[in-house]
Amino acid sequence: MASSIANGGGGHEALRFYLTKTSQFIAVLATTLLGLVAVTFFIGRVVPIDPVIAIVGDRAPAHVYERVRQELGLDLPLIQQFWIYLKKAVTGDFGNSVLTTNPVMTDILNAFPATFELATLGTLIGTIIGIPLGVLAAVKRGSLLDQFVRFIGLAGYSIPIFWLGLMGLLLFYAKLGWVAGPGRIDVTYSYLYTPVTNIVLIDTAMQGQWDAFWDAVSHIILPACLLGYFSMAYISRMTRSFMLNELAQEYVIAARVKGLSEFRVIWRHALRNAAVPLVTVIALSYANLLEGSVLTETVFAWPGLGQYITNSLQNADMNAVLGGTLVIGTVFVLLNLVSDLLYRLLDPRTR
Amino acid sequence: MTRLPKFLLSAAMVATMATSFSAVQAATPPDTLVQAWQIDDITSIDPAEIFEFSNSEIAGNTYERLINYDVKDVSKIYGEVAESWKISDDGKTYTFKIRENKKFASGNPLTAEDVVFSLQRAVILDKSPAFILGQFGLDKDNVKDKIKQTGPYEVTMEVDKSYAPTFVLYCLTSTVASIVDKKLVMQNEKDGDLGYNWLKTHYAGSGPFSVRDWKPNEVIVLERNPNYEKKTPLARVIYRHIKETATQRLLLEKGDVDVARNLNPEEIAAVSKNPDIKIDSAPKGTVYYLGLNQKNPNLAKPEVRKALKYLVDYSAIADTIMKHKGEVHQAFLPKGYLGAINENPYKLDVAKAKELLAQAGLKDGFTVTMDTRSTPEITGIAQAIQSTFAQAGVKLELIPGDSKQTLTKYRARQHDIYIGEWGSDYQDPNSNADTFAANDDNSDNAKAKPLAWRNAWDPGPLTAKTRAAVMERDAEKRAQMYEELQKAVLDDGPFVVFLQKIEVAAERKNVDGFVMGPSFDTNSVAQAKKN
Numbered sequence: 001m002a003s004s005i006a007n008g009g010g011g012h013e014a015l016r017f018y019l020t021k022t023s024q025f026i027a028v029l030a031t032t033l034l035g036l037v038a039v040t041f042f043i044g045r046v047v048p049i050d051p052v053i054a055i056v057g058d059r060a061p062a063h064v065y066e067r068v069r070q071e072l073g074l075d076l077p078l079i080q081q082f083w084i085y086l087k088k089a090v091t092g093d094f095g096n097s098v099l100t101t102n103p104v105m106t107d108i109l110n111a112f113p114a115t116f117e118l119a120t121l122g123t124l125i126g127t128i129i130g131i132p133l134g135v136l137a138a139v140k141r142g143s144l145l146d147q148f149v150r151f152i153g154l155a156g157y158s159i160p161i162f163w164l165g166l167m168g169l170l171l172f173y174a175k176l177g178w179v180a181g182p183g184r185i186d187v188t189y190s191y192l193y194t195p196v197t198n199i200v201l202i203d204t205a206m207q208g209q210w211d212a213f214w215d216a217v218s219h220i221i222l223p224a225c226l227l228g229y230f231s232m233a234y235i236s237r238m239t240r241s242f243m244l245n246e247l248a249q250e251y252v253i254a255a256r257v258k259g260l261s262e263f264r265v266i267w268r269h270a271l272r273n274a275a276v277p278l279v280t281v282i283a284l285s286y287a288n289l290l291e292g293s294v295l296t297e298t299v300f301a302w303p304g305l306g307q308y309i310t311n312s313l314q315n316a317d318m319n320a321v322l323g324g325t326l327v328i329g330t331v332f333v334l335l336n337l338v339s340d341l342l343y344r345l346l347d348p349r350t351r
Numbered sequence: 352m353t354r355l356p357k358f359l360l361s362a363a364m365v366a367t368m369a370t371s372f373s374a375v376q377a378a379t380p381p382d383t384l385v386q387a388w389q390i391d392d393i394t395s396i397d398p399a400e401i402f403e404f405s406n407s408e409i410a411g412n413t414y415e416r417l418i419n420y421d422v423k424d425v426s427k428i429y430g431e432v433a434e435s436w437k438i439s440d441d442g443k444t445y446t447f448k449i450r451e452n453k454k455f456a457s458g459n460p461l462t463a464e465d466v467v468f469s470l471q472r473a474v475i476l477d478k479s480p481a482f483i484l485g486q487f488g489l490d491k492d493n494v495k496d497k498i499k500q501t502g503p504y505e506v507t508m509e510v511d512k513s514y515a516p517t518f519v520l521y522c523l524t525s526t527v528a529s530i531v532d533k534k535l536v537m538q539n540e541k542d543g544d545l546g547y548n549w550l551k552t553h554y555a556g557s558g559p560f561s562v563r564d565w566k567p568n569e570v571i572v573l574e575r576n577p578n579y580e581k582k583t584p585l586a587r588v589i590y591r592h593i594k595e596t597a598t599q600r601l602l603l604e605k606g607d608v609d610v611a612r613n614l615n616p617e618e619i620a621a622v623s624k625n626p627d628i629k630i631d632s633a634p635k636g637t638v639y640y641l642g643l644n645q646k647n648p649n650l651a652k653p654e655v656r657k658a659l660k661y662l663v664d665y666s667a668i669a670d671t672i673m674k675h676k677g678e679v680h681q682a683f684l685p686k687g688y689l690g691a692i693n694e695n696p697y698k699l700d701v702a703k704a705k706e707l708l709a710q711a712g713l714k715d716g717f718t719v720t721m722d723t724r725s726t727p728e729i730t731g732i733a734q735a736i737q738s739t740f741a742q743a744g745v746k747l748e749l750i751p752g753d754s755k756q757t758l759t760k761y762r763a764r765q766h767d768i769y770i771g772e773w774g775s776d777y778q779d780p781n782s783n784a785d786t787f788a789a790n791d792d793n794s795d796n797a798k799a800k801p802l803a804w805r806n807a808w809d810p811g812p813l814t815a816k817t818r819a820a821v822m823e824r825d826a827e828k829r830a831q832m833y834e835e836l837q838k839a840v841l842d843d844g845p846f847v848v849f850l851q852k853i854e855v856a857a858e859r860k861n862v863d864g865f866v867m868g869p870s871f872d873t874n875s876v877a878q879a880k881k882n
Contacts, residue, residue, distance in 0.1 A: 049759050050755070050759040050762070053758060053762070054755060059402065059480075061485075062798045064481075101394060170601065173601065174604065181601065181605060182595075187383075308568070314753060314755070
């Protein structure tokens with residue numbers, strides 16, 4: 001950094017800055033992923049589960065068992081197995097999943113969009129409702145509204161999500177019939193469109209299948225609201241505490257003294273400053289949902305990443321587990337990068 | 352900026368309201384049967400590899416075999432693809448006459464060539480279920496000479512010994528002997544794999560339905576095969592993977608699925624009160640048992656083995672934890688199999704158990720562990736057994752674990768007691784006798800590892816008797832031999848068999864003709880319809 005300042009020259013400096021940043025990022029990404037692979041790989045190999053049974057089943061005769069064991073390279077030393085895996089992984093070959101027989105990458109490309117769709121919608125709902133609620137609670141501290149926000153936050157932390165999910169299904173699906181049941185889309189519509197992005201809402205809308213689109217919406221709305229509720233509980237609570245902090249600052253008093261409207265002081269000045277740490281909070285909560293909310297996905301029969309990885313884990317399908325872990329790791333690092341960039345955008349001091 | 356939050360809030364509210372009104376309330380279409388089922392055990396839909404519950408059922412509805420048995424009376428074997436068959440006097444040559452004018456779903460004609468190809472292919476690919484055919488001395492190297500086409504519609508199969516005909520025929524009713532469309536499969540062959548990598552995820556059969564789509568862990572869609580002789584009433588059958596049983600119940604009660612396959616006993620009790628829902632059930636060829644490892648010096652004592660058989664409250668387990676899903680059964684052959692004995696000599700008798708333990712020099716009981724899969728059912732049963740064992744001073748420590756984990760330990764003979772399920776591999780009594788009553792080599796590095804081996808038990812003369820029973824060509828004598836084997840294992844074996852599995856399906860009232868047979872590949876939707 002110091003050298004770039006010494007060299008001066010605006011354009012060069014910026015270029016050099018971004019180059020350093022990029023290489024730093026790549027280094028971080030590579031180390032993180034390597035660490036992740038190593039840890040997951042070795043844990044996967046030391047657990048007392050025989051991966052061969054996952055493939056051939058309990059009843060296979062001895063020679064079939066032995067053949068598959070050798071095919072998997074399980075007779076080689078652990079380090080050598082790891083090296084072989086690593087070499088393949090670098091070229092994008094994560095092996096085949098035992099459970100689905102597909103290449104792991106294909107499976108993940110199928111499962112991830114389902115999770116992405118749900119998590120994005122959930123985070124949107126959580127953010128759009130959570131921030132204003134948090135701001136209002138901070139402004140009207142101690143009021144009924146504040147109590148209410150705190151109650152919602154507490155409930156969001158303490159109620160198990162699968163219970164809330166089942167109750168939601170019972171009420172809005174079974175009793176009231178406002179929304180459609182578990183699954184991403186009704187079977188009647190599922191063959192009306194061709195999956196392109198595997199994000200059902202986008203695929204159906206792009207292909208003009210509006211009946212299918214609305215069916216998909218009525219399927220996703222309940223789980224998305226549920227995830228939205230949990231992320232809202234977190235976001236509103238954090239917004240509240242950030243805002244309380246900002247509202248006590250001197251610049252707020254100064255702004256008030258200058259005669260700015262209360263609305264402007266709160267929404268324009270205080271919130272803008274609180275937004276900087278909030279970005280991290282939202283990114284974290286988003287990353288959390290992207291990991292795949294296993295319980296929500298199970299209750300709503302949502303074929304996402306969380307279900308995929310859990311299922312693979314239970315079946316000792318280590319290729320799938322490793323591949324899934326790597327994807328999650330990458331997503332985490334990427335989201336960190338995005339929130340880093342947003343930081344710079346929002347806070348001139350960090351530039 | 353100032354108006355943004357308000358605008359977004361109202362937009363979100365409008366969006367939520369709009370969607371709730373447009374929610375589509377779809378009952379399932381009248382020509383489509385939708386089932387909610389846990390189908391995450393499916394790893395392949397190639398009949399040469401199929402060996403799990405769910406894909407066996409799929410194979411049963413989409414492929415045909417040479418011969419099959421009547422689900423109401425399993426002793427009646429009939430021809431499916433075969434019109435008739437002859438067995439040579441020495442019992443070593445089986446000649447099958449194939450039905451003419453049959454067609455695959457693809458439109459290709461079904462001939463003797465397809466039959467020969469399918470059976471040879473299963474043996475050559477040598478996947479897990481191939482041993483069922485391998486038992487008659489067929490292997491990769493000799494199968495081309497042993498199974499031959501002897502006419503456009505005639506196939507002969509040579510076996511190495513004169514086995515009991517029922518044994519050979521029952522083995523041929525298993526899914527591994529399904530007939531595949533040679534032309535279609537070979538069009539998709541790559542690097543001499545006999546179409547294996549293609550058929551794993553595709554379909555080439557002649558059954559009542561064809562497989563239109565399989566998305567792992569999501570859905571399997573079957574569609575009417577237009578070339579099948581007896582047109583199916585349903586155009587489509589859809590199996591949706593619904594892992595959570597409470598969700599299955601909701602979907603069923605709402606009418607979004609027609610059949611729910613995995614409800615637990617409480618859920619079954621609850622939905623049976625719903626006038627729109629009926630319950631159907633069928634005993635399956637699966638038994639629940641405790642395996643007592645003979646490497647444990649206490650469990651190796653005959654009195655202790657017997658005492659533990661008196662320390663299980665059989666009827667309480669069947670009537671509460673496993674209500675609707677199991678019935679008391681203590682012999683290793685499930686009800687419905689040739690020679691099965693259905694009398695259950697043991698019941699909870701603490702005094703008798705104490706007496707036996709005292710004879711074994713364990714008056715004050717002993718401590719022992721049990722590897723227990725963490726499923727609600729198995730855990731429930733294990734806890735019930737723990738409490739009855741305790742009544743005689745036997746302290747049972749439960750070691751919970753995931754299924755693959757406990758199985759790995761069991762297969763390595765490192766358990767004390769293992770609580771497990773055993774489903775027959777094929778409809779013949781040899782399938783269970785071979786594993787419960789025979790053990791050719793009890794050493795640690797034995798080649799074959801039947802359940803008797805896993806529990807380190809040498810059944811002595813029972814092994815020879817099991818081998819003899821499979822050669823007995825007189826069906827009545829054969830049945831008698833199996834009765835004797837079961838009695839011997841009941842009396843002294845290291846297995847506490849306590850339950851036979853019952854499969855339950857909860858169906859909407861308008862569903863008719865979904866037949867559940869004694870095995871999973873005989874669960875049939877071929878004649879199912881919706882009224």
